Amino acid sequence: xxxxxxxxxxxxxxxxxxxxxxxxxxxxxxxxxxxxxxxxxxxxxxxxxxxxxxxxxxxxxxxxxxxxxxxxxxxxxxxxxxxxxxxxxxxxxxxxxxxxxxxxxxxxxxxxxxxxxxxxxxxxxxxxxxxxxxxxxxxxxxxxxxxxxxxxxxxxxxxxxxxxxxxxxxxxxxxxxxxxxxxxxxxxxxxxxxxxxxxxxxxxxxxxxxxxxxxxxxxxxxxxxxxxxxxxxxxxxxxxxxxxxxxxxxxxxxxxxxxxxxxxxxxxxxxxxxxxxxxxxxxxxxxxxxxxxxxxxxxxxxxxx
Numbered sequence: 001x002x003x004x005x006x007x008x009x010x011x012x013x014x015x016x017x018x019x020x021x022x023x024x025x026x027x028x029x030x031x032x033x034x035x036x037x038x039x040x041x042x043x044x045x046x047x048x049x050x051x052x053x054x055x056x057x058x059x060x061x062x063x064x065x066x067x068x069x070x071x072x073x074x075x076x077x078x079x080x081x082x083x084x085x086x087x088x089x090x091x092x093x094x095x096x097x098x099x100x101x102x103x104x105x106x107x108x109x110x111x112x113x114x115x116x117x118x119x120x121x122x123x124x125x126x127x128x129x130x131x132x133x134x135x136x137x138x139x140x141x142x143x144x145x146x147x148x149x150x151x152x153x154x155x156x157x158x159x160x161x162x163x164x165x166x167x168x169x170x171x172x173x174x175x176x177x178x179x180x181x182x183x184x185x186x187x188x189x190x191x192x193x194x195x196x197x198x199x200x201x202x203x204x205x206x207x208x209x210x211x212x213x214x215x216x217x218x219x220x221x222x223x224x225x226x227x228x229x230x231x232x233x234x235x236x237x238x239x240x241x242x243x244x245x246x247x248x249x250x251x252x253x254x255x256x257x258x259x260x261x262x263x264x265x266x267x268x269x270x271x272x273x274x275x276x277x278x279x280x281x282x283x284x285x286x287x288x289x290x291x292x293x294x295x296x297x298x299x300x301x302x303x304x305x
Contacts, residue, residue, distance in 0.1 A: 003304065006045050008036050016060045020071065027073055029058035035075055039091070048091045053099075055079045059108055065115035068135075072097075074121055076107035082123050082133075098141060102131050108155050113180070114162035122182055124154030130184060130194070132201070146194055146201045150186025158183045158221045158232070164249070165224050183232045185216030191234045191244065193253070211255045214238035218267050223274035233258070233277055235265035241279055243297065258289060258297045276300070 012031035026038040035051040056078030064072035071087035082100040103125040113120035119135035130146040160181035180196035195204035214237035222231040241258040263282035286303040
């Protein structure tokens with residue numbers, strides 16, 4: 001497949017790109033404090049909208065699941081705010097439907113929960129806290145917090161799949177059967193797992209997961225699709241990617257180094273089936289990795305920029 005080069009129109013560095021559920025539109029986040037919406041069709045693309053409202057670099061953007069109505073997009077910024085945007089009647093009409101200003105410093109990462117858990121957004125900030133915003137039927141939002149999740153700063157958040165490892169898809173129709181867990185990474189070089197117990201978020205791994213020697217830049221919880229284990233990947237400033245696995249509930253997490261890239265590793269992304277991991281590193285390389293039968297991870301390809 002020939003690569004499609006898209007001119008975003010941003011005036012500064014692009015920090016994040018997110019494709020919508022149907023693969024028809026891209027949202028891009030930039031240091032120019034704007035978000036661009038780009039329509040993509042085959043080999044063609046067109047600029048649809050520019051969203052302005054942040055007053056600092058925009059670090060991440062995330063599309064909500066389409067079951068929650070017209071297009072909803074979340075963004076987070078150095079300005080400490082998280083904005084929920086909603087598309088209007090036309091492709092270039094977007095409005096701010098909610099602005100969260102809970103954090104006192106840069107909000108570095110956002111992630112929507114699996115749609116089975118409702119419209120719910122987790123946010124990680126340099127103030128050390130994680131906030132979880134959940135939409136209510138009346139249009140308001142409830143706020144939960146994990147105070148000082150990583151005291152020197154939270155860099156990334158990622159939700160666990162809503163089904164327990166090994167559970168059959170569709171068998172858990174009750175909210176009581178669903179799992180509400182988060183992974184987070186921070187400037188304390190650790191990865192932590194959090195679980196919602198009786199309405200409050202508690203740490204679910206003891207001690208914190210520590211195999212990195214520098215900041216954890218990204219964490220990504222793999223889809224499990226009936227697999228009998230939980231898997232989280234973490235990427236670090238120290239150049240390594242670690243794959244963490246846990247068998248049944250209550251087991252210890254076990255980490256093994258996927259690779260030392262000899263350069264900071266910035267972002268991770270799992271395939272929908274959870275068996276291929278994409279890694280973006282500081283040398284402008286994107287590589288794809290797959291677990292072999294013997295449990296070793298092997299590079300399957302390099303994505304040409």
